Amino acid sequence: MAWDELGRMAEEDNNRDRERWIGVWIGALAVILAICSMGGSNAGKDATLKNIEAANTWAFFQSKNLRRQAIRLQADELQLQLDTNSAMPPETRTAIQGKLTEYRDLDKQLTSNKQNNEGLDELWAKAKALEVDRDTAMEKDPYFDYAEAALQIAIVLASISIITGGAWMLFGSIGLGVLGIFLTVNGYTLLASVPGIG
Numbered sequence: 001m002a003w004d005e006l007g008r009m010a011e012e013d014n015n016r017d018r019e020r021w022i023g024v025w026i027g028a029l030a031v032i033l034a035i036c037s038m039g040g041s042n043a044g045k046d047a048t049l050k051n052i053e054a055a056n057t058w059a060f061f062q063s064k065n066l067r068r069q070a071i072r073l074q075a076d077e078l079q080l081q082l083d084t085n086s087a088m089p090p091e092t093r094t095a096i097q098g099k100l101t102e103y104r105d106l107d108k109q110l111t112s113n114k115q116n117n118e119g120l121d122e123l124w125a126k127a128k129a130l131e132v133d134r135d136t137a138m139e140k141d142p143y144f145d146y147a148e149a150a151l152q153i154a155i156v157l158a159s160i161s162i163i164t165g166g167a168w169m170l171f172g173s174i175g176l177g178v179l180g181i182f183l184t185v186n187g188y189t190l191l192a193s194v195p196g197i198g
Contacts, residue, residue, distance in 0.1 A: 019162050022170065026158045029177050033151040036184040040144030043137045043187065050134035057127040064120055068110040075103040140187050142197050147183035150176045 078100045082093065113119035117126070157173035160166070186192055 022158050022162050029155050036147045039187050043141040046137035047134050050130050054127050054130035061123040071103050071107050143183045143187035147180045150180035
């Protein structure tokens with residue numbers, strides 16, 4: 001066997017090994033891309049869902065608040081009647097005081113109801129928490145978008161490097177792949193705030 005033939009066979013083996021490793025790299029990027037795509041989809045759905053839930057909670061809050069205001073107005077009117085009408089018969093006064101007590105108890109229940117968590121205080125806290133969840137999901141979403149783009153381009157560059165044998169395409173793929181992996185992890189965890197993305 002000639003030295004040229006041995007050199008060519010060694011080069012072919014090196015190329016096959018290189019192509020196998022690039023294939024493994026492409027496979028790993030594809031898996032990370034799938035995980036990234038799922039995270040982005042979930043972040044978008046969560047943002048929409050939490051926004052709808054927050055809007056519904058605020059609408060419920062507003063309707064309860066209007067009801068409480070109407071009850072307060074009625075209670076104030078009854079109290080005014082008691083305070084200004086000294087000639088009121090005792091049974092009427094007792095009936096009005098009973099109704100006034102009922103309205104004030106209902107006012108307290110509308111303001112805070114720990115049993116069913118549907119008082120205004122509880123609804124306020126729930127709506128604010130839903131808004132925080134919505135905002136967090138909206139903050140995560142762009143990281144997944146940029147990660148998907150970086151991972152897809154990294155896969156394309158790695159594929160081209162197999163065909164052309166170009167090292168710079170492979171280095172570009174590795175750089176974008178690492179960036180895509182970082183952005184995917186950051187999309188799930190929000191460990192770092194990347195300027196211009198979040």
